[in-house]
Amino acid sequence: MRNPYDYYITPEEYEIAAENGISRSTLNRRIRDLGWEKESAMTTPVPMRDKYGWNKVKEIALQNGIARHAYCDRIKRGWTLIDAISQPPLNRSECVKRASKVNSCFKNKALSDEQVEIAALNGISYTVARDRIRRLGWSTEEAITIPIMTRSECGKKGKDTSFWSKIVIPSREEIMKHRKLTYIAN
Numbered sequence: 001m002r003n004p005y006d007y008y009i010t011p012e013e014y015e016i017a018a019e020n021g022i023s024r025s026t027l028n029r030r031i032r033d034l035g036w037e038k039e040s041a042m043t044t045p046v047p048m049r050d051k052y053g054w055n056k057v058k059e060i061a062l063q064n065g066i067a068r069h070a071y072c073d074r075i076k077r078g079w080t081l082i083d084a085i086s087q088p089p090l091n092r093s094e095c096v097k098r099a100s101k102v103n104s105c106f107k108n109k110a111l112s113d114e115q116v117e118i119a120a121l122n123g124i125s126y127t128v129a130r131d132r133i134r135r136l137g138w139s140t141e142e143a144i145t146i147p148i149m150t151r152s153e154c155g156k157k158g159k160d161t162s163f164w165s166k167i168v169i170p171s172r173e174e175i176m177k178h179r180k181l182t183y184i185a186n
Contacts, residue, residue, distance in 0.1 A: 002035070006031075006038070007031060007032050009027060009028065009031060009038075013027070013038060013042060014027065016042050017041070017042040020042060020043055020045065021045060021046065022041075022042065022044075022045075022046060026046060027041055027042065052071065052072045052075045052076075053075075053081070054068055054071060054072065057071070057081065057084075057085045060085050060086075061084075061085040064085060064086060064087075064088055065088055065089060066084075066085060066088070066089060067089075070089055071084055071085065110129070110130040110133050110134060111126065111129055111130065111133075111140070111144070115129070115140065115144050116129075118144050118145070119143075119144040122144065122145055122146075122147055123147055123148060124143075124144060124147065124148060128148065129143045129144050
């Protein structure tokens with residue numbers, strides 16, 4: 001069993017650890033939580049974790065306007081090191097242009113422009129019509145022509161289909177009519 005004084009760290013030991021590049025919190029954790037010996041806790045360097053090699057290319061990437069997260073994402077996606085640090089990031093308008101090209105090339109739209117206009121005339125947004133077709137399985141005609149229900153219509157429809165609205169609670173008079181009275185005679 002260790003001596004309780006082994007867990008006390010003197011200010012001089014903190015200074016020695018700081019000279020070796022070890023912070024106070026790291027030294028505290030190593031000695032008090034992990035049970036390291038003081039000498040090894042003060043002298044063992046903190047391992048640097050640089051999975052994608054950012055520290056090697058940091059200066060070049062930052063000069064080209066590439067942040068660390070962008071660099072790491074590019075490496076994860078399989079970019080070469082040269083491309084990841086040299087190609088400048090796209091601005092928002094370029095991203096929108098590329099996305100619209102991809103969508104128009106593959107015809108990912110659920111509705112044509114005429115159908116979108118018909119839906120708009122009926123008060124239905126593109127997203128509502130698209131969700132009716134894709135998620136709910138409606139036909140295109142129904143999706144763009146059937147108007148959206150108001151909140152009161154939704155409430156009435158919900159009330160009509162509810163289990164609780166079908167339960168009949170008899171009035172007090174009906175209960176009294178069917179009750180059998182028994183009198184106790186003396």
